[in-house]
Amino acid sequence: MRQNQSLTANVDWPLFVVYILLMLMGLATIYSAAFDSDHPSLFDFSQKYGKQVIWLCVSLFLGLCVFLIDSDIYRKFALPIYLFVILLLVIVLFMPPINGARAWLGVGTMGIQPAEFAKIGTAILLARFLGTININQQNKSTVLIANAIILVPMVLILLQPDAGSFVVFTAFLFVLYREGVSYDPLILGILNLIPIKGLHFKQTWIGTHFIPILFVTIFLSVATLLISNNSFELSLFPGIEFPGYAKMLFFIFVFCLIGYLIMRFAFSKRDKKRAALIAFLAFILAGGLTYAVNYSFQKLAGHQKERIELVLGLRQDPDGDDYNRNRAMAAVGSGGLLGKGYQNASVSSVESNHVPESETDFIFCPFAEEWGFVGSLFLVLLYLFMILRVIIIAERQKAAFNRIYAYAVAMILFYHFGINIGMNIEFMPVIGIPLPFFSYGGSSMMSFSMMLFILLKLDSQRKDVLN
Amino acid sequence: MKFEGRKYVFIVIFILIGIIYTFKLFYMQVVDDSWKLRAQQIAEQRREITPPRAVVFDRNGKKIVSNKTYYNLMMVEANIVDLDTAAFAKLIGWTVEDVRNRFKEIIVGEGKYKNPHTGKTTSNYQSIRAYPFLKELTADEISEIAPHLEDFLGFYEEVSDMRNYPYSNGANILGYLSEVTQEEINKDNFYTPGSRIGRSGIERFYEKEFRGIKGVKYIVKSAMNNVVGSFENGKYDTTAVQAPPIHLGLDVDLQAYGEKLLQNKKGCIVAIDPSTGEILALVSSPNYDPNLLVGNRKIRENYPALLKDPAKPLFPRPLASEYMPGSTFKLIQSLIGMQEGVITENSGFPCNKSVVGCHSHPSAQSVTQAVQMSCNPYFYAVTRKIIQQGKSKSDVKDAAIGLQKWSEYMHSFGLGKRLETDITGLRPGVIPDPEYYDKWYGHHQWKFSTIRSISIGQGEVQLTPLQLANVAVIMANRGWYYTPHFVKSIGNNGPLAQFRKKNYTMVERKYFDPVIEGMRRVVHEGGGTARRARIDGMIVCGKTGTVENYIGSVKQKNHSVFIAFAPMNNPKIAISVFIENAGGGGGTWAAPTASLMIEKYVNGEVKDLAKEKYILDANFIN
Structure with a gap:
């Protein structure tokens, strides 16, 4: 190891700059949304913006500490770190509940959320395990252990209960996919129970691409329920009511068509026929799936239907169960092209309090209301840049540990970004998770910062690693 | 790496989600306006601010209605x-x-x-x-x-x-406000539940001039419905604009004096500045303090009692009460007679009490004398000549032709039709025309002798005290009048256009002098009927009336009527006074009352305190 290098050598500056930019934009938004005219100073520590300044400084300090420590320790101490966060997740279950969940460790406002730090611990151990040389991705024990590493903290988090963090942990499944972990050992075990002579599977497509298929299935099912519920009319054909399901079929068709065209250009001549077959099969399978989901939903008993509709936010109840989303969408939608101007949010300021949690989980509301579509687009591009940058960093690592860890970071960031913004624009159910680096809150700010700084540190030392 | 290609799955998903989110955000924020409306519903409130109504000043700049x-x-x-x-x-x-x-x-x-x-x-x-x-x-x-x-x-x-109301006078002129009804809200979006609207008097007539321009304030409200602040720093707010002050021709001191004079009496006084048509005072007695009907609470407390009061204080008598004019009507009869050429100013008729009753006086030898002595048979003869001009051989047809002409003359004096004064509640009075009697008696079933009581202002003829005061205006102006009106100016604008147009009667200027001379003698000569109307140092021209009246068929005490203008050659005030059931003649009660009003207005103060006490002490109610 070369210890004589300067601290900032090989730091990925684009990622660092975006990180700083997001934190400052978040702080400015909190200052606007939670502004209290009796405490106008940004550094008034009785106010949320004052506290966020503290969290910001603490996070940067933690980042400095991370940079002072050799990155090798994460690989070496992966299991102790993991066990430590699991211990915290167990301890937190014995704390008094705040807002119905035992998620906080500590006293009063100075508590931390172990679930936030569990993401780092899980990412490290997963990287350590899958990064082992000679690991066999087709092995039964590989898929079982890898899933266990993810499932243990998930179960503990579900016991708190904290649905948001629970959902975020499924992000790690995509990391398994990237590393080629196959579910075939499990699926084959079931398939080969079928007693048909001469039929013996050695490999399945489903097992290989299990995670994407699983998520596409879930996505299509939810989308079917969301879209198929309301029949619609086209102005082109007045008087004819189309079932909502037709819309879904149309979307699938368009998607398959686009996919086919992309494949035609991407594939070699020999595979062009395969492209048509894949597109056709995808259409049949997806259509069949959505039809089955739609059919069984319509056959459900009234109260079951109602419950599903509530969970999905299908019930038009703008002042009741759908209150938060309705207010949030009004705030975002009223921003217009250029927004209402800084400190001019009328719907989502903390003072008017129409959008609850407008400085934490719904921080996108005041931002989008004040900066409009231009601001929203800028923010979306910043996050996309950040996530893609992490992928680029991941792919340039020599060490499998570093790559796997980076993919975990990218997926966690993507989940938070996708769900947090998505719930403001009707694409996601309301799940309380923060917008990384942007939302008010110490735990998320510190854990996301540490997660990012570990990545930066690993990246800066990528040439040192020999394995 | 075997699985390196899978990175594209990730990159495609990220970019795809980014594109989808961007499109959705673009649709929500830029294309679709429904969320902006929703935001308005949620967080903004439009509050309308109603300005205070216009204040009102009298002719001398005294504030008589404020807020x-x-x-x-x-x-x-x-x-x-x-x-x-x-x-x-x-x-x-x-x-x-x-x-x-x-x-x-x-x-x-x-x-x-x-x-x-x-x-x-x-x-x-x-x-x-x-x-x-x-x-x-x-x-x-x-x-x-x-x-x-x-x-x-x-x-x-x-x-x-x-x-x-700093002065508690003129309630029937000013009118009162009350809450709008649902229909009024539906008709005019100026009003919201709880707004007030002019319910009577000039407040009703000039509602739009009184109410001003509403202001609008957009505020940001919180989820708890508290006001958080103004919306976008008040960019869209407008201020409420109070309507400009309204100046009346009314003299509030004269009005107050008139109300005082008519205490304990039922009756009216209408005083007009003949040169402008501005109403100086319009007294209806008994009346009420306008402060009694301010706001719902007081309206609820006081209105029922005022409504039930048998003396009808809410009833604007000068505008809506139709009286027989009695002998004051003779002024017009003599003018029409001369204009029609059926008499000259020197025509004389014997006082023949066999056709119609009269008091003892020498026979009148001229129009002037006839007015002075108010000779009933004289005007019976004059009116007969007006109605039966012999234009048809048939008496009945002749009467119809004559009465038609006569009624047209009357209309030109503002009688038998509504004066378009700027107030609500006006009545037209009655000037019978052929059609009117055809309904009573049948077509061509009547002639002068049937309808003769109109000649002395009894019978079917009815007019309001305002119309009678306007007759005094016409006498003062020798043949024309401005429609009587209250509002002298709204802000910097003068009275409405219709009050700036001279209305001429059908009688020429030259026929007025003998009648006016008669009016002078009524007051100032020995044989006159209104000696009590004399004022030191001023020539008053007047005419008394004594109106017989019945409830059912029971004869009541006479109404005392007087019209006048003064000074004779430069008239500053024209006035009519009605005192109901006073007994005695027009000269006994109405004439001195009128003279006190004239003295008060022209001289600024009343010196004849004995006369004042005599009127103040009179009580015809109990």
Whole structure:
């Protein structure tokens, strides 16, 4: 190891700059949304913006500490770190509940959320395990252990209960996919129970691409329920009511068509026929799936239907169960092209309090209301840049540990970004998770910062690693 | 790496989601306006600010109508959350039962609306609309309540203005305000529940000139419905603009004096400046203090009693009471006679009491003398000549032709039709025309002898005191008048155009002099009937009337009537006085009353205190 290098050598500056930019934009938004005219100073520590300044400084300090420590320790101490966060997740279950969940460790406002730090611990151990040389991705024990590493903290988090963090942990499944972990050992075990002579599977497509298929299935099912519920009319054909399901079929068709065209250009001549077959099969399978989901939903008993509709936010109840989303969408939608101007949010300021949690989980509301579509687009591009940058960093690592860890970071960031913004624009159910680096809150700010700084540190030392 | 290609799965997903989110954000924020409307519903509130109504000054610049600030406790039902009724009742000093009843009252009070298309009946009441829960609280009362309102979501205070009358005179002229009805709200979006509208008098006639321009304030409200601040720093706010002050031709001191003179009497005084048509005083007695009908609370307390009062204080007698004019009518008869050429100013007729009763006096040898002595047979003869001019051989046809002509003359004097004065509640009076009698007696079933009582202002002829005062104006002006009106100017604009147009009668200027000379003698010569109307140092021209009247067939005491103008050669005031059931003649009560008014107006003060006391002491009610 070369210890004589300067601290900032090989730091990925684009990622660092975006990180700083997001934190400052978040702080400015909190200052606007939670502004209290009796405490106008940004550094008034009785106010949320004052506290966020503290969290910001603490996070940067933690980042400095991370940079002072050799990155090798994460690989070496992966299991102790993991066990430590699991211990915290167990301890937190014995704390008094705040807002119905035992998620906080500590006293009063100075508590931390172990679930936030569990993401780092899980990412490290997963990287350590899958990064082992000679690991066999087709092995039964590989898929079982890898899933266990993810499932243990998930179960503990579900016991708190904290649905948001629970959902975020499924992000790690995509990391398994990237590393080629196959579910075939499990699926084959079931398939080969079928007693048909001469039929013996050695490999399945489903097992290989299990995670994407699983998520596409879930996505299509939810989308079917969301879209198929309301029949619609086209102005082109007045008087004819189309079932909502037709819309879904149309979307699938368009998607398959686009996919086919992309494949035609991407594939070699020999595979062009395969492209048509894949597109056709995808259409049949997806259509069949959505039809089955739609059919069984319509056959459900009234109260079951109602419950599903509530969970999905299908019930038009703008002042009741759908209150938060309705207010949030009004705030975002009223921003217009250029927004209402800084400190001019009328719907989502903390003072008017129409959008609850407008400085934490719904921080996108005041931002989008004040900066409009231009601001929203800028923010979306910043996050996309950040996530893609992490992928680029991941792919340039020599060490499998570093790559796997980076993919975990990218997926966690993507989940938070996708769900947090998505719930403001009707694409996601309301799940309380923060917008990384942007939302008010110490735990998320510190854990996301540490997660990012570990990545930066690993990246800066990528040439040192020999394995 | 074997699985390196899978990175594209990730990159494609990230970019795809980014594109989808961007499109959705673009649609929500830029294309679709529905979320902007929703945001408005949620966070913004449009509050209308009604300016105080225009203030009113009299002709001498005295403020006679002003505004006083009151407070309403407003309620928006949709915003009420977990109301602690007991605590709320305690705060406003009511019982819980009262509070509950008030809620019901508000809902029921809004009435119902029947949709003509669907036939569905729905309540006009809307839970998202603001209604006054308590009205017209004083500053002291609201200061007890307002600080605690934050405990009661859905209630807030609102400033409102109410009329204030520094002089308690002229109630029937000024009129009063009351709350708008649902129909009025539907018709004109200026009004919202609880707004006030002019209900009578000039407040009603000039409603639009009084109400001003509403202001609008957009505020940001919180989820708890508190006001957070102005919306976009008040970019869209407009200020309420009070209507410019309204100046009346009224002389409030003269008005007050007239009301005082008519105390304990039923009757009216109408005084007009003949040179402009401005009404100087319009007294209706008995009347009421306009401050009694300010605001709902007082209206509820006082209105029923005023309405039930047999003396009818709410009834604007000078505008709406139609009296027989009695002998004052003779002025016009003589003018028409001369204009028609059926008499000259030197025509004489014997005082033949066999056709119509008269008092003892020598026979009149001229129009002047006839007016001076108010000879009934003389005017009987004159009117007969006007009606029966021999234009047809048939008496009945001849009478119809004559009466038609006569009624046209009368209309040119502003009689038998409504004067278009700027006030509501005007009556036209009655000037019978052939059609009128055809209905009574049948076509061509009548002639002069049938209708002769019109010649001395009895019988079917009826006119209002305002019309009679206008006759005095015509006499003063020798043949023309401006339509009598109250409003002299609105802001910097003069009176309405219709009050700037001279109306000429059908009688030429030259025929007025002998009649006016007669009017002078009525007051100033020995044989005149209105010697009590004399004023030192001023020539008053007048004419008395004594009106016989009946309730059913029971004869009542005569009404005492007098019209006059003064000074003779430079008239400053024209006046009519009616005193009901005073007994005696026009000269006994009405004439001295008129002269006191003239003296007060022209000289500024009354020196004849004995005359004043004589009128003040008169009591014809008890």
